[in-house]
Amino acid sequence: MEEEDEEARALLGDRPEGDSAVRGAPRALPALCDPSHLAHRLVVLLLMCFLGFATFAMTALLPSRLRLNGWGTVIFSSFVCVGQVIFALGGIVNAFWLMEFGRFVFGIGGESLAVAQNTYAVSWFKGKELNLVFGLQLSMARIGSTVNMNLMGWLYTKIETSLGSAGHLTLGVTLMIGGVTCILSLLCALVLAYLDRRAEKILHKEQGKTGEVVKLTDIKDFSLPLWLIFLICVCYYAAVFPFIGLGKVFFIEKFGFSPQSASAINSIVYVISAPMSPVFGLLVDKTGKNIIWVLCAVATTLLSHMMLAFTFWNPWIAMCLLGLSYSLLACALWPMVAFVVPEHQLGTAYGFMQSIQNLGLAVISILAGMILDSRGYLLLEVFFIACVSLSLLAVVGLYLVNRARGGNLNYSAKQREELKLSHTE
Amino acid sequence: MCRCWELYWGWVPCAPTPWLLLSLVCAAPFGLLGEETRKVSMEVISGGPNPQNLLHIWAVGTNSTLHYVWSTLGPPAVVLVATNTTQSVLSVNWSLLLSPDPDGGLMVLPKDSIQFSSALVFTRLLEFDSTKVSEWAAQPSGKPYPPYSLAEFSWNSSLDQATLSAAFQGHPVDDPSGAFANGSLAFKVKAFSGSGRPAQPPRLLHSADTCQLEVALVGASPRGNHSLFGLEVATLDTGLSCPPMKELRSIDDEYAPAVFQLDQLLWDSSPSGFMQWRPVAFSQKQRSRESALPCQASSLNYTLAHLLPRSPVVQAFFGSQKNFCAFTLTFGAPTGPGYWDQHYLSWSMLLGVGVPPVDVLSPLVLGIMAVALGTPGLLLLGGGLFLLLRHKPYSEYQSIN
Numbered sequence: 001m002e003e004e005d006e007e008a009r010a011l012l013g014d015r016p017e018g019d020s021a022v023r024g025a026p027r028a029l030p031a032l033c034d035p036s037h038l039a040h041r042l043v044v045l046l047l048m049c050f051l052g053f054a055t056f057a058m059t060a061l062l063p064s065r066l067r068l069n070g071w072g073t074v075i076f077s078s079f080v081c082v083g084q085v086i087f088a089l090g091g092i093v094n095a096f097w098l099m100e101f102g103r104f105v106f107g108i109g110g111e112s113l114a115v116a117q118n119t120y121a122v123s124w125f126k127g128k129e130l131n132l133v134f135g136l137q138l139s140m141a142r143i144g145s146t147v148n149m150n151l152m153g154w155l156y157t158k159i160e161t162s163l164g165s166a167g168h169l170t171l172g173v174t175l176m177i178g179g180v181t182c183i184l185s186l187l188c189a190l191v192l193a194y195l196d197r198r199a200e201k202i203l204h205k206e207q208g209k210t211g212e213v214v215k216l217t218d219i220k221d222f223s224l225p226l227w228l229i230f231l232i233c234v235c236y237y238a239a240v241f242p243f244i245g246l247g248k249v250f251f252i253e254k255f256g257f258s259p260q261s262a263s264a265i266n267s268i269v270y271v272i273s274a275p276m277s278p279v280f281g282l283l284v285d286k287t288g289k290n291i292i293w294v295l296c297a298v299a300t301t302l303l304s305h306m307m308l309a310f311t312f313w314n315p316w317i318a319m320c321l322l323g324l325s326y327s328l329l330a331c332a333l334w335p336m337v338a339f340v341v342p343e344h345q346l347g348t349a350y351g352f353m354q355s356i357q358n359l360g361l362a363v364i365s366i367l368a369g370m371i372l373d374s375r376g377y378l379l380l381e382v383f384f385i386a387c388v389s390l391s392l393l394a395v396v397g398l399y400l401v402n403r404a405r406g407g408n409l410n411y412s413a414k415q416r417e418e419l420k421l422s423h424t425e
Numbered sequence: 426m427c428r429c430w431e432l433y434w435g436w437v438p439c440a441p442t443p444w445l446l447l448s449l450v451c452a453a454p455f456g457l458l459g460e461e462t463r464k465v466s467m468e469v470i471s472g473g474p475n476p477q478n479l480l481h482i483w484a485v486g487t488n489s490t491l492h493y494v495w496s497t498l499g500p501p502a503v504v505l506v507a508t509n510t511t512q513s514v515l516s517v518n519w520s521l522l523l524s525p526d527p528d529g530g531l532m533v534l535p536k537d538s539i540q541f542s543s544a545l546v547f548t549r550l551l552e553f554d555s556t557k558v559s560e561w562a563a564q565p566s567g568k569p570y571p572p573y574s575l576a577e578f579s580w581n582s583s584l585d586q587a588t589l590s591a592a593f594q595g596h597p598v599d600d601p602s603g604a605f606a607n608g609s610l611a612f613k614v615k616a617f618s619g620s621g622r623p624a625q626p627p628r629l630l631h632s633a634d635t636c637q638l639e640v641a642l643v644g645a646s647p648r649g650n651h652s653l654f655g656l657e658v659a660t661l662d663t664g665l666s667c668p669p670m671k672e673l674r675s676i677d678d679e680y681a682p683a684v685f686q687l688d689q690l691l692w693d694s695s696p697s698g699f700m701q702w703r704p705v706a707f708s709q710k711q712r713s714r715e716s717a718l719p720c721q722a723s724s725l726n727y728t729l730a731h732l733l734p735r736s737p738v739v740q741a742f743f744g745s746q747k748n749f750c751a752f753t754l755t756f757g758a759p760t761g762p763g764y765w766d767q768h769y770l771s772w773s774m775l776l777g778v779g780v781p782p783v784d785v786l787s788p789l790v791l792g793i794m795a796v797a798l799g800t801p802g803l804l805l806l807g808g809g810l811f812l813l814l815r816h817k818p819y820s821e822y823q824s825i826n
Contacts, residue, residue: 254678254685310676373714376682378786382793389797396801400808 035199041124044195047188048117048137072112077182077189079109084179091172111358113189118350120196122338130338131290135281135331142270142277144181149267152178219352225340225407228398230353233333234360235391236298239305239384240326241361242368244269250308250377255315265319272323273330281331288412290332290339291402295395297329302388309381336409460486462619463633465589469582472519478582479738480591482616482636485511489540491778492533493616493636496738497580497593498522501612502546503638504531504742505698507778508538522741530741541778543661543698544739547640548751549574550610551655552648555759566653566721566755573597576734578610590615608644608768615639620782626712627703627773628680630784635701635777642770654764655755656772659733660690660700660725661743667725667750668692672704677784681705682714688722689781699781702774706756708766718757720772725750 032039083106090098117137125133156174163170244266251262284293300321307318341349364387372380402409408419463484470479480495490513492506506513513533522530533539553567578595585591593612596605620632631637642654660668671689678685681703690700702720709716728751740746756770757763764770775782 249683253683254676312674312676372682374682376678376680377685378676378678379790382790382797386793386797389801392801393804396805396808400804400812403812 035195035202040195044124044192045133045136047192047195048121071193073189074186074193076109076113077186080106080113081109081179081182081186083107083109084175084182088172088175088179091168091175093172094168111354118334118337118354122346126338129285130335131284131331132278132281134334135277135279135284135327138327138330139274139277142273146267146270146274148178149263149270219348221345222349222352223340224401225398225405225409226337226349228394228401229333229336229340230356231394232294232298232391232398233353233357235387235394236301236329236333237357238360238364239301239387239391240269240322242365243305243380243384245365246368246372246380251315254377255312265315268316268319269323269326272320273327276324276327277331280328284328284332284335286413288414288416289410290336291395291399291410293328293332294336295392295399297325297332298388298392298395300325301329302385302392305381305385305388309378309385339409340407460489460633462486463491465616465618467584467586467589467591467616469584470515470517472517473523477519477523479517480582480584480614481515482589482614483513483515484616484618484633484636486633487511491634493614493776494531494738494742495591495593495612495614496736497578497582497595497612498738499736500546500548500575500734501580501593501595502544502736502738503776504544504738505542505776505778506533506539506742507541507696507698508533509540510535510538513538522737527737527741528744531738532742541692541694541696541698542742543692544736544743545700545776546659546733546736546739546749547575547612547656548659548733549657550642551657551753551755553653553655553755554649555651555653555757555763556649566655566757567759570648570652572657574734575610576736588615589617602646602648604646604648605644606646608642608646610645611639611641611643613639613641622680626681626707626717627684627705629701629703629773629775630680630782631775632777632779632782634779635775635782637773637775639771639773641772642764644768646768647764651759651763651765653755653757653759654770655753657733657751657753659728659749659751660692661739661746662727662748662750663693667727670722670725670752675784677786679787679790680784683717687784690725691781696779698776698778700774700776701781702772706770706772708757708762708764708769710767710769710771712771716762716766718762718770721755723753723755725752 032043034040083102083104085102086105087099087102090096090100090102118134121133121137122130152174155177156170159173159177160170163173247266248259248262251257251265252259257265280293284290287293304318304321304325307313307321308315337349337353338346368380368383371383399410401407408416411419463486465482465484467480467482470481471477472479477498478496479498480493482493482495484491484493488509488511490508490511492504492508492513492515494504494506494515496502496504513535516532516534518530518532520530521527524530533542550573552570552572554570555567557568575595577598579598580593580595582591582593591614593614594609595611596609600606614636615638616636617631618633620630622628622630623637629637640656647654662668668690671691673687673689674685675687676685684703684705686704688702688704692698704720704722706718706720707713707716708718727748730746730749733749733751754772756772
């Protein structure tokens with residue numbers, strides 16, 4: 001939207017600064033420093049991704065993404081750093097309540113940044129590259145998770161041998177060392193905040209006015225397609241993250257894997273989504289038809305869970321399918337919010353989506369643990385299948401509602417181009 | 426050992442499926458297998474100068490009887506006999522039974538009504554030092570301590586007619602180290618008049634043709650910090666070879682969370698007796714998933730009779746045996762939960778005749794799957810049809826324009 005406005009303003013020439021922005025000659029900024037240039041935006045994208053990496057490296061299970069939107073981001077990023085330090089301290093002094101408090105502070109920071117990053121991505125990359133950007137952000141986040149899964153355990157054993165004792169001290173020191181990535185994220189936040197301010201001045205983007213204001217009263221304006229998107233999101237992720245959390249013993253007991261292989265197969269979902277998310281992002285960007293892709297992703301996840309529950313087929317197949325469908329869904333689902341929600345409500349929409357996703361994950365994680373302890377893995381898998389099925393129901397419903405109302409969620413890329421051009425005429 | 430891979434609901438044994446169907450078909454006329462309910466009675470038979478006790482459980486069906494004779498004369502043992510009449514009785518000759526040559530001291534009459542008979546003897550309680558596990562050693566559980574011979578235990582028995590259960594609690598007669606000063610090894614027997622499933626894990630499905638044995642080690646002091654315990658079990662060979670042990674794998678772990686395997690020992694005969702258990706033991710009385718210990722069963726080996734503690738009851742019924750088939754069960758792993766947590770260990774098994782009970786998927790699972798797969802499909806179908814039908818008048822309107 002901002003780009004269209006820019007183009008409109010530049011063509012009509014009703015703002016004197018607009019002319020200089022279009023011509024750009026007096027300033028002669030190098031490509032890397034020019035906020036309107038793709039190269040600069042790529043730098044910004046890199047920084048955004050590293051924000052996500054750092055936070056994910058510290059929270060394997062909580063899907064918190066570091067976001068960016070002005071100085072608020074820096075504050076929340078500091079919360080993340082402080083929270084991690086408190087968490088590590090709790091480990092060192094062996095006080096579980098302190099660790100819980102540290103996680104609480106971390107969560108305030110991490111999750112509050114979540115909203116702004118999505119909104120920010122939309123504001124910098126809306127148009128053709130949005131799907132790809134979401135894919136890349138997810139990719140980096142997943143790399144962070146994978147690094148966490150594989151590195152922290154190794155780090156713990158190294159520190160254990162050097163300190164000579166297992167237990168809380170080793171845990172605390174490990175967490176403190178890991179917290180270095182949070183410092184990295186704080187640095188990224190600072191740099192991005194500066195670049196963001198700079199772009200605002202150069203490109204006159206009304207960034208402060210669009211998407212940053214989160215008003216809870218906006219919730220009553222959410223349309224039915226948006227609620228369906230929320231439902232898809234909650235139900236889908238509830239069947240993926242808790243499963244990965246509880247999956248290691250499943251692979252050891254049912255398929256006879258060794259603990260190392262079980263860890264490896266558990267993390268394959270993240271390992272696959274790291275390279276595949278940008279690919280799928282590009283794919284969805286080129287073809288459009290987001291709902292169809294979401295339908296494919298959810299159906300594939302359903303298939304994957306059924307394979308794991310009801311057969312003894314090599315679980316690598318099912319987990320690879322899960323990894324692929326998980327990447328595809330993220331690339332196709334999150335950008336859909338931007339298509340159904342007006343700019344000024346985007347922040348609220350993403351915030352709400354993030355919020356209920358995490359609430360859903362919290363509740364479902366507890367429920368999953370209870371089901372597993374009392375009724376075993378088969379019933380747990382059946383429960384996840386029911387969640388995915390509910391998600392599938394929501395996708396089908398979304399498709400029908402969108403079709404019936406003539407909505408634009410399932411437009412192909414070509415149709416979106418035509419829509420954009422017809423808007424500017 | 427034979428591994429069987431299961432693709433669908435329930436269990437399918439390695440032995441060819443036609444055999445299973447055939448046995449179901451052929452056995453039916455005998456009325457020995459698949460009895461819905463049986464009338465179960467228990468009695469304690471005492472005799473001899475130092476009153477010794479035998480526990481006799483008999484389950485009478487429509488035209489068959491199952492006799493379980495549990496004894497703690499020597500090592501704990503059970504003689505399992507299936508007859509094809511409701512009138513079979515057990516006859517005990519105490520003077521013979523307690524003599525050095527007890528052949529014929531235990532009989533089920535009439536002899537020609539006996540369809541199947543076998544025995545299980547629990548010979549030794551083993552203990553391993555799991556901190557000394559060496560990769561190349563024969564013992565994956567660790568270096569073994571000297572085992573406790575269960576023939577040298579003295580037993581207290583108790584009976585509960587209301588719940589059809591009995592318990593034998595034992596401790597070594599000679600206990601120089603005082604390991605069993607505050608503890609005991611208990612064998613709890615429970616008979617069933619119908620099919621059902623206990624509330625406590627491992628929730629083995631039992632039928633009227635089975636009885637359940639629970640072995641519990643409580644309070645005994647281990648000889649090391651990380652001791653693993655084991656049990657040596659001996660059975661009669663089937664003449665030609667030792668009975669095969671099967672590991673059945675299934676997708677269904679509803680009743681024993683995180684245990685996807687069922688182990689079976691089948692005496693190859695028709696009708697056949699079986700011993701069935703889940704390869705899991707528990708280290709806490711509450712028996713939750715956190716306290717589950719893996720249970721490894723070794724394969725059956727021929728063992729000369731004189732290397733095992735002598736069981737008078739087995740010799741009394743079956744005569745002198747040259748060989749037994751013995752295997753060991755080891756409970757626990759070097760890391761994770763273990764006996765050391767609460768000095769408690771519990772393991773259950775089923776013993777019976779006929780077709781081993783099979784677990785099938787519960788209606789809950791089937792119901793959820795039906796709804797989960799059916800509803801989106803129906804919605805897609807219905808919605809698609811609706812949209813298709815709705816489009817027709819619209820497209821006509823456009824063509825006029």
